[in-house]
Amino acid sequence: MAQDVADEPGEDIVARAKKDRAAKRNPFSRIALFLRQVMGELKKVVTPTRKELINYVLVVLAFVTIMLLIVSAMDAVFGWTVIAVFGDLGATTPAG
Template identity: 65%
Template sequence: MARKIVDEPSEEIVANAKQERAEKRNPLGRVALFIRQVIAELKKVVTPTRKELLSFTAVVLVFVVIMMAIVSGLDAVFGFLTIMVFGDGNIAGG
């Protein structure tokens, strides 16, 4: 017969939750909790190396140049089609 395994939170998690709940009651506690969470998230940030940074920058610049070429090409095509359909604005015979 299989045993039923119950997943219960550890005492540390329960204690942290109770502390956070108590701190949420007053505005100063909420600010302190927010600052602690911000610091904890900032500790997770990994800064890229110089090589990675240059690589990422090159990728972004190449992408921007490609997008500029596409948009410029489409602008030229649509501009040409507009002139073909509506004319260049000169009044003929006048």
């Protein structure tokens, strides 16, 4: 027959939970925890190599150029459509 094991938390877990609960109440300890976590995440950041950086820059420039062409084409098409539907509104300015 299997032995019944009590599901009681260990002393270290209880102590850590009490410490965490106390830390949640203190705003300064929460700020300190946040800053420690930020520093921990910043240590994981990897600087790209020169080749990777050049590749990333070229990809971004290509994407921006393509988007520029798409938006410019749409602007021209919409402009021509407005002129075709409403006529050239700039030519009918009132005489001053």
